[in-house]
Amino acid sequence: MSSKQHAAILCSPGMGHLIPVLELGKRLVTHLNFSVTIFISPSSEAELKAATSTKILDIVQLPPPDISGLVGPDTSVPTKLVVMMRELRQVFRSAVRAMKFTPTMLIVDLFGTESFPIAEELGIPKYLFFASNAWFFSFLICCLTFDKEVEGNFVDHKEPLKVPGCREFRPQLDVFDVMLYRTNQQYHDFVGIASRIPKCSDGILLNMWEELEPTTLAALRDENLLGRHLTVPVYPIGPIIRPNDLSCSKGKVFDWLDKQPSESVIFLSFGSGGALLHEQMTEIAWGLEFSQQRFIWVICAPTTTTADAAYLTTDCDDESPLKYLPEGFVDRTKDLGLVIPFWAPQVEILAHPSVGGFLSHCGWSSTLESLTNGVPMIVWPLHAEQRVNATLLTEEFEVAVRSKIPPWKKVVDRKEIEEMVRMIMEDQKGFVLRERMKKLKESAAKALGEGGSSRNALSQFAKHGESMYMKLANVNVRH
Structure with missing residues (x-):
């Protein structure tokens, strides 16, 4: 790479979100010589301890937003996370602008997609770190289609949901609870997240490896199949997990x-x-x-x-x-x-x-x-x-x-x-x-090793990020 890259990563509350983000940050530093700043709003002491114990990453703690007036006691967890991340946007924007240097890319997890416009304001590329598998991601990018095609609640839908080029989803067994009832706010929140990904991101990082789900990955890259919903590159860079201590x-x-x-x-x-x-x-x-x-x-x-x-x-x-x-x-x-x-x-x-x-x-x-x-x-x-x-x-x-x-x-x-x-x-x-x-x-071990598919995908992502940054910088200079 011609210059050092600086990744700003926004992480949603919850240990299940934090650990993969921390490990991604470590991998960017150790394998690709990035500098990484991770923005967190921890919901527990355990999260804060996990984040601050990592010395090779810069951790910025954002004050937890007060959402007590925006959600009720029965509000679902996904909706609470959406509201929390929405309320954090202004604080996050100020924190990024207060950095000593402008980052060369923004990476967000699934609940941080509403902060993509901040990357556009800064003129830097933006990526989604989807810390799950390719099959779940295939459902995500088909959500808008399903939303239009399925009448009534998904929980009452008897026929499998067809996903171009890969395994179908059975509403009674595979469709997760967030999507089962249109009357729930979490349904609309999730469809909103799904709608932003193909329109707003410059690339997708998946926490799995090429050889684990080759058919689904091929469908995501094929413009005649799932690729027609997604025009940005997909990088399977996993497995990203906490190492054995x-x-x-x-x-x-x-x-x-x-x-x-x-x-x-x-x-x-x-x-x-x-x-x-x-x-x-x-x-x-x-x-x-x-x-x-x-x-x-x-x-x-x-x-x-x-x-x-x-x-x-x-x-x-x-x-x-x-x-x-x-x-x-x-x-x-x-x-x-x-x-x-x-x-x-x-x-x-x-x-x-x-x-x-x-x-x-x-x-x-x-x-x-x-x-x-x-x-x-x-x-x-x-x-x-x-x-x-x-x-x-x-x-x-x-x-x-x-x-x-x-x-x-x-x-x-x-x-x-x-x-x-x-x-x-x-x-x-x-x-x-x-x-x-x-x-x-x-x-998995082979994918992570020297010359393995995940190691190569991570390098390709870094090159793409550098190329996108230079392209956006040139556009900004012309304007």
Whole structure:
């Protein structure tokens, strides 16, 4: 590159948004000699700590906006995020203009697209970092078409939604809750985001790699297929995840794991924003106990509402979530596994050779952590795009199993949970899934290596950004 590039990155609140953005920033610095400034408005101390612990990035903390008068107690999480990012625009604009130098590009995540005009004011290129998979992105850019073609609510639509060149979406199973009801504000917010992407961005960064979804990527680049909705380049630069921190691989959990046979432990975690109904927690506990498989289970207190409503308001500050488990469960299973309140070092646990299965909400970061460690999954989608991820894992990649009835529709009973755990951990099908997972692990490592597809895509993105910046600078000089 002829000159050093300076990326300004705007990140939405939430640890699931922050971690991929931080890792993207690190990669731009270490691989491409960028300087990177990340703008955050943290919603928790954990987010602030994660951001400020990274020394090679400049972190600018934006004051959290007061949206109490703009949303109600029942407002969905996506709408809250849209409102928060909309209210941050003026503060973000001022913060960018106060920088010692004008950045050479702006990168935003999905909820930051309303800040694209700030890049236009500065005369710099603007990119979307879509920290998920290509199939979900294909749905996103078809949203306007679906909005016009589908009559009534999507939840009542019986026919699959056709996506040119790739897998169709089934409203009852794959279409995420944000899009199910036109009467909800979150529907209109999401369609609004989708409408801005093809019109306003100069390129798309995807958190996956070329070899993971080649058919969907080909459709996105084909002007006769999905490419007719999208005229900007797509760069699959993943997997971008938090690296394994060996300093976290200490203590009681890892002392216990070190004593277990290879691939004999199933890890259960529903993410930083995942919460279950009390009845479902009880069924999982009994299913685990009946399976007689070794386990590590990270638990929070149950939600009294929906999983989506619990996303930003989980009860994980409860003093003792273990009290919600069946009486005697911890004592009866003390030789089988560990129950950990609130949080555990997920990346390090999944990387441990004793772990052979992962029961997960299948958020995309958790999915990538499982893929890159070769650990087969039981998928348990709760909200957002997790339904999409669950279908990819079970039907496209064939590295996971799922319950017969989706867990957002009905409590999954203990017998089925026992069967799924046994299937993953000791049945022949589990061994087949594990072998497929290990091939994906090898594929991901190759993509990230020197000369790999993701490393090359990142370099191509940087060259595109430099070229766009020079082009816009010349236009501004002429005017």
